[in-house]
Amino acid sequence: MAVATAPRADGRLEAILDQCRELAEDPDLPAVARWREQHPDGRVIGHFQVYFPEEIIHAAGMLPITVMGAGSRIDAKQADSHIGSFICSICRTSLELGLSGRLDALSGFFTLPICDVARNLAGIWGRNFPAQVSQILYLPQNATSRHAATYLRDEYQRLVGELEAIGGRPIADAALRQSIGVYNENRRLLRQLYQLKRESPWLVTSSEAYVLTRAGSVMPREEHNQILAEALAALAQRSGRRQDRVRVVFEGGFCEQPPLDMLGLLEEACYVVDDDLLIGMRWLTEDVVAGDDPLGALADAYLEHSTYSCVQHDDRKPKEAMLMARVDEAQAQAVILAAAKMCEPGLDEQVAYQKVCEARGIPHLLLEFEEKMTGLERLRMEVETFVESILFD
Amino acid sequence: MATDIRTRPPGDQEDQVVGRGRRQGSRLFRDWYGALGQADANGEPTAYVFVMGSCAEVLRAFDFHMVFPEINSLQTAVHRVSLDYLNAAEDSGYSPDVCGYVKADVGVHLRDRQHPNGVIPRPSLVIATNMCNTYVKWVEIWERMYHCPVFVLDIPGQRGIGWRANPGEAGFEADRRYVQAQLEELIELASRISGKPFDVDRLVQAMEHVNRMGAAWREVLRLNQNVPAPFNAMGDAITYMGVLSAYRGTELGAQYMEDLRAEMEERVARGLGTVEDERFRLHFVGTACYSHFRRFLELFQNWGAVFVNSEYLAYAGGGLDRGIQFDTSRPLESLAEQLLLTGQRSMSNMFFSQDQLADTVRDWHADGIVYHAVKSCRTVSTGMADSREYLVRTRDIPALSIESDLVDPRLWSEAQVKNRVDAFFEALGARKAAAAAGRR
Numbered sequence: 001m002a003v004a005t006a007p008r009a010d011g012r013l014e015a016i017l018d019q020c021r022e023l024a025e026d027p028d029l030p031a032v033a034r035w036r037e038q039h040p041d042g043r044v045i046g047h048f049q050v051y052f053p054e055e056i057i058h059a060a061g062m063l064p065i066t067v068m069g070a071g072s073r074i075d076a077k078q079a080d081s082h083i084g085s086f087i088c089s090i091c092r093t094s095l096e097l098g099l100s101g102r103l104d105a106l107s108g109f110f111t112l113p114i115c116d117v118a119r120n121l122a123g124i125w126g127r128n129f130p131a132q133v134s135q136i137l138y139l140p141q142n143a144t145s146r147h148a149a150t151y152l153r154d155e156y157q158r159l160v161g162e163l164e165a166i167g168g169r170p171i172a173d174a175a176l177r178q179s180i181g182v183y184n185e186n187r188r189l190l191r192q193l194y195q196l197k198r199e200s201p202w203l204v205t206s207s208e209a210y211v212l213t214r215a216g217s218v219m220p221r222e223e224h225n226q227i228l229a230e231a232l233a234a235l236a237q238r239s240g241r242r243q244d245r246v247r248v249v250f251e252g253g254f255c256e257q258p259p260l261d262m263l264g265l266l267e268e269a270c271y272v273v274d275d276d277l278l279i280g281m282r283w284l285t286e287d288v289v290a291g292d293d294p295l296g297a298l299a300d301a302y303l304e305h306s307t308y309s310c311v312q313h314d315d316r317k318p319k320e321a322m323l324m325a326r327v328d329e330a331q332a333q334a335v336i337l338a339a340a341k342m343c344e345p346g347l348d349e350q351v352a353y354q355k356v357c358e359a360r361g362i363p364h365l366l367l368e369f370e371e372k373m374t375g376l377e378r379l380r381m382e383v384e385t386f387v388e389s390i391l392f393d
Numbered sequence: 394m395a396t397d398i399r400t401r402p403p404g405d406q407e408d409q410v411v412g413r414g415r416r417q418g419s420r421l422f423r424d425w426y427g428a429l430g431q432a433d434a435n436g437e438p439t440a441y442v443f444v445m446g447s448c449a450e451v452l453r454a455f456d457f458h459m460v461f462p463e464i465n466s467l468q469t470a471v472h473r474v475s476l477d478y479l480n481a482a483e484d485s486g487y488s489p490d491v492c493g494y495v496k497a498d499v500g501v502h503l504r505d506r507q508h509p510n511g512v513i514p515r516p517s518l519v520i521a522t523n524m525c526n527t528y529v530k531w532v533e534i535w536e537r538m539y540h541c542p543v544f545v546l547d548i549p550g551q552r553g554i555g556w557r558a559n560p561g562e563a564g565f566e567a568d569r570r571y572v573q574a575q576l577e578e579l580i581e582l583a584s585r586i587s588g589k590p591f592d593v594d595r596l597v598q599a600m601e602h603v604n605r606m607g608a609a610w611r612e613v614l615r616l617n618q619n620v621p622a623p624f625n626a627m628g629d630a631i632t633y634m635g636v637l638s639a640y641r642g643t644e645l646g647a648q649y650m651e652d653l654r655a656e657m658e659e660r661v662a663r664g665l666g667t668v669e670d671e672r673f674r675l676h677f678v679g680t681a682c683y684s685h686f687r688r689f690l691e692l693f694q695n696w697g698a699v700f701v702n703s704e705y706l707a708y709a710g711g712g713l714d715r716g717i718q719f720d721t722s723r724p725l726e727s728l729a730e731q732l733l734l735t736g737q738r739s740m741s742n743m744f745f746s747q748d749q750l751a752d753t754v755r756d757w758h759a760d761g762i763v764y765h766a767v768k769s770c771r772t773v774s775t776g777m778a779d780s781r782e783y784l785v786r787t788r789d790i791p792a793l794s795i796e797s798d799l800v801d802p803r804l805w806s807e808a809q810v811k812n813r814v815d816a817f818f819e820a821l822g823a824r825k826a827a828a829a830a831g832r833r
Contacts, residue, residue, distance in 0.1 A: 081778065081782065082778050082779040082782060083775065083778055083779065084766050084774055084775065084777065084778055084796065085796075086490070086766075086768040086771070086774070087771060087774075087775055091775070113523060113526065113550075114526070115526045115771070116525060116526045116527070116743075116771050116772035116775060117771050117775045119526070119550070119740075119744050119772075120743070120744050120771075120772075120775035120776040121775075122552075122553055122554075122744060122745070123553075123554060123744040123745045123746070123747075123776050123779075123780075124775075124776055124779045126553055126554035126555075126745070127554070127747060127779060127780070127783045128779070133553070134553050134554065135552040135553035135556065136550065136552050136553065136744075137552075138549040138550065138552065140547055140571075141523040141529065141545055141547040142544075142545045142546065142547035142575055145547070145571070145574060145575050145578060146574060146578065147570065147571050147574035147575065148547075148571075150570075150571070151549075151567065151568075151570075151571035154567035154571075155549070155567075158552075158564060158567075310530075311526075313529045313532075313533065313543075313545055315543065339488070341490065342490050342771075344490075344491060344492060344526075344527055344530065344771060345526070345527075345530055347487070347488040347490055347491050348487075348491060348495070348527075348530040348533075348534070349530070350486070350488070351485070351486040351487055352533070352534075352537060354486055355486075355537075368488070
């Protein structure tokens, strides 16, 4: 079996990766604190996974951040008394971030109808943080209705109204167009990063790509664009060499995030050439053309130019077929079908994905993970056995 | 020990009315399952729907049979065979952490739709609302099994605590237009599948039946404000609610509910309760435990307790708990408006329930709340611990939390549940005694 060697990196790239790792891992949200120092009157708005039209928050002059739990980095001792034992960890640690005061900077928190744990979070948040606006942004769940785009534009307009009330100033179309431009750039850079992962996975490890991506969820996106641009240029100059390693797709990281150590463990055993980690940041697959109606353009992009996830039902986007397309485009040999513990949609979908992999004869490994899992030796054994079974088949 | 009035000897004069709702309900259920067996044999159009947002009004207009997979699943538990079906689903790849309703249903389909109550017909159409997100995952399973048309009726819910949009206001109307457009699309689909043209008069007829049914059901629930309460909101009421779902939009259903109202009025007039000495009145949050249904109730009845109301009856009863008033002079618009209003209230009963719970405790003269969290249903269970903490802290409402499941007997721990129930009643009794002493 191939022994992993980290690609050599120059000092500047190492510094960027360290910075992103810190931003991804630090539950005290240092980038938010820095932004607040620079913008004493600025508002911070949090949202839950998976996709959120951050452009609208950005256009209001506010800082959008994704609230996505805190893994094992905090102890959910307060949240445990508010949430039952059979609820996913991301919900629990997200609440703990709030109860421990780490999200006191938020003026609002928006969750989404991805699952009913997420929808319940709006009520839990509202009861515990009455000073913050706590709402569900109702993205349409009948994506094929002829009226879905109109409805979604109306819902985005409602969001505009909520943010204008919080910020005390109107959100102009010109600001929306400018913000869409910033986010288009961000998504272009992330597409380049994933292209590099697919084409030259020896130049960027899975966990490096992950922290580079995740940093953007808690910092101003303009700064994230600079970081990505610089990192991409440096990654292209790396001198790593291709190794004889199994190419796999990782599926199941759309909401709760696997621990960084787990990603490190995977990349020691194989090339993770594509994944759905933080898929919300890459949900829109093409540039949004803002035009005369930027909210309408965002709504259209969500419905018509987007990737897939098990938390969206859209018959035009059959999930198994889209997973297979992801596998084919990445020239992957195998798939890791992961699901977060207690995640109803993820666990349901795992069955369907397993069947399509079996039908296509694609080697696959079923994994259940939790953001706060620590002892990974058993997992290491499973992954290594899986990879060896492919290599020596 | 308290005595359930259902033990009244047969032939007693009062039995003509008392217990009629349960007897008629059981018969209607047998008839309904019998009709499903016929539908399978004859290949008649059948829609799989859910208790929240069944779209019965539309389906009646096209003569679809309606299959409720939630009811099928709970019936496997009532018949004490749910574990067989759960095991079949888990053997086919479903995790122990997946909803038990889903898995029991998958088990039914893996056994060629053979159910303890008869054969379940194949779906010609399946409809899910977003009122439970697992519905949407569930219909995808049938879509893969049967390649049948799937329709997701999206009902945007209340956005947050205190958020309110009323008919006529811009926010509400935006949602209403979306729901109405979807209903029009559903009608097109139902017409295509059934091969029948849309007849608005048949839709209106179904809506009028629902108006009657809703008005009677609302009154049935209100009659339980009486002391003693004439029925147990987690006992016989489950049968009543089943009829509410399965016969929604029919003359039989409307008549049943009006008869039930008359029965409850009579019980109130005679001062008949569900236990001999009604010592405690409780509000229930969560779902039933169908794998141990009778025993679960006994744990409370043995203390002279009755569930006077239940959130379960609100959301799982299709939102009719406060009645419904379709304006049949503008049928589609009114259907969209009322489905939105009742749907939003049903979802809010799960996600933003605290004020509604406190109001019910007050109006139904309840001594406390029982929260029953079930692993199968994160929709109703996720917010429970927090809601309980909030109401205890802000309203001083006594509350008990217990955990088990809807249909999975492996998650039932009698000793653990009984210990908690007993401790709760001891504390509640002491509290009532102290309050009574304070009043003297």
